[in-house]
Amino acid sequence: MSASLLFSQLMGGLTTAMFLFLIASGLSLVFGVMRVINFAHGSFYMLGAYLAWQGVQWFHPTGVGFWAAAVFAACAVGLLGAVVERLFFRSLYGREELYQLLFTYALVLILGDAAKFLWGTGQLSVSTPPVLAGSVEIFGTAQPLYNLFIMALGPAIAVGGWLVLNRSGIGRMVRAAQMDREMLGALGANVGTIYTGMFVFSSFLAGLSGALVTPIQSIVPGMDVLIIVQAFIVVVIGGMGSFWGTFWGSVIYGEVLSFGILIFPSFSLFSVFALMAVILIVRPWGLFGRPL
């Protein structure tokens, strides 16, 4: 095994990790605040990808087509999140977790078919935006610029999210809602608005990550149920509701998968699920989370 091979596995793992972080951070936020596991998060991600493709078709002539499409997709998915939260989710907060899980699964079914209806079952792809189309050589390996961009975006969002959560008034409200929803309401804060805001932000992140993944992955039906399981693993490893936990959880997942393929090709899939099970058994609240 040469050093450059190891390095390219490392970078590949990091790219996967940062994508997963973008997706899983929204899932983790919603879990942390609302104590709801949102299966539909993967569907939001898929819709983000399809909407980005659609946006690229519409805005193509201009040079900023891809970026406009990504913002459009993320905002549209965020809007959908607002509708879902206000219309349905709201009435499920007091109910048992079974109903919440199955509600989000109903969304998976409906949105999955809606995407098939609107965009068909074929593969769609989006070309890399021209600014980031090239690649640079590092340690004798060619690293696509786009992957490097994602690797920079992940930590940027992590730091930004951490700053907002820990150093701003909104973040204080969100953390208070995580700890004691009723007390926050009793103190006069509008908990309902905080919940809607969190859900919209989480959907926005899912839509954004779906849009950003399009240049390196083709858009296919079924990408929703595949990604959601991976996002679950990341969130479980890091700790549900913990922002940095999700970050490190994605790094661990990405690298275990990447090096697992190198060392035991047929066990890498098994190893990530086994890792999830072991973490749940030993520390159900994850490496960086707090017990409920």
Next chain:
Amino acid sequence: MTETTAQAPAAPIGVPRRENWVRRIPWTFVVFVIACSVPWLGSRYNVFLAEQIAIDALFAASLNLLLGTTGLVSFGHVAYFGVGAYVCGILMKTYAVPFWLAFPAAGLGTALFALVSGYFCVRLIKLYFAMLTLAFSQIVWAVAYKWNDVTGGDQGLPEIPFPNLDWMSSIPGLGDLRTSDQFYLLAVFLIAVSLAVLHRIVRSPFGRVLTTIRDNPERAAFIGINVRAYQLAAFVVAGTFAGFAGALYGIFSRGVFADYVFWSKSAEVMIMTLLGGMDYFWGPPVGALALVWLNQQITDYTEYWPFVLGAILLILLFGFPGGIVGGIDALWRRLRRGFGA
């Protein structure tokens, strides 16, 4: 789970429960006889549907032992279905083990797996329990998908043989049936026995303890019940019967494939349970019947079956949390009250 109790309305002690002609009909026996007569009365396609319904009925009823009776939200029940299907399929295809050995072996293998995985699962509460069951089911999926030498990997295990049913041909009246029809009769018989055993378990003192745990685990622990041990026992029983259902399904569909074990299948069987009504023992089988029948009706018109399923689920969650049997039960009671009976 909170709306109604799992059992029929309890009559006050000392007062005999009011009997009426609807209750006097032995419904389970009637359904069994109807199910057995499908090969003579219906087409080959009817037998196919009936077998699918019967297997799903057992699978959903086994899940309901966790969901409705014990109040454990398992999001990975398909793992036990899959283990049963693979154990039975591998034994029968790869090692040519006869069915009468492979079928109990499938149950035993599933029970062992449920014992090991359940031991860890019941230590966790609520959502973490659901997540760990999901993790175990994905482990089974990953093993099934990648372990080419044993499970066939992504190719699966096609062409699992039918059991040797020559003994059945010597029974008068069954001799001129197709092998698939003979297997159908065997499956219906095994499923009926399994459902009867499950029913006994739910109605036994053991089952009552499970319901107590569902309603209030703290209080159950307080009166001296070992909550985790009972939950684990329920987990193993539910897993074993799911394994039996899986074993039959593998032979019925002439193959076992990794797709059977993917996590979304767990959600499907949950929908069946909810659709039928998880507060009733016969709810999940009714849900299986309704869902398989609906699927067959709707796929004639549109390929968007998941969309319809999602819409049904929304209606159930927001309108009829008691499911079909719960709805019928409520309607029945209202009618009786209306007539002053």
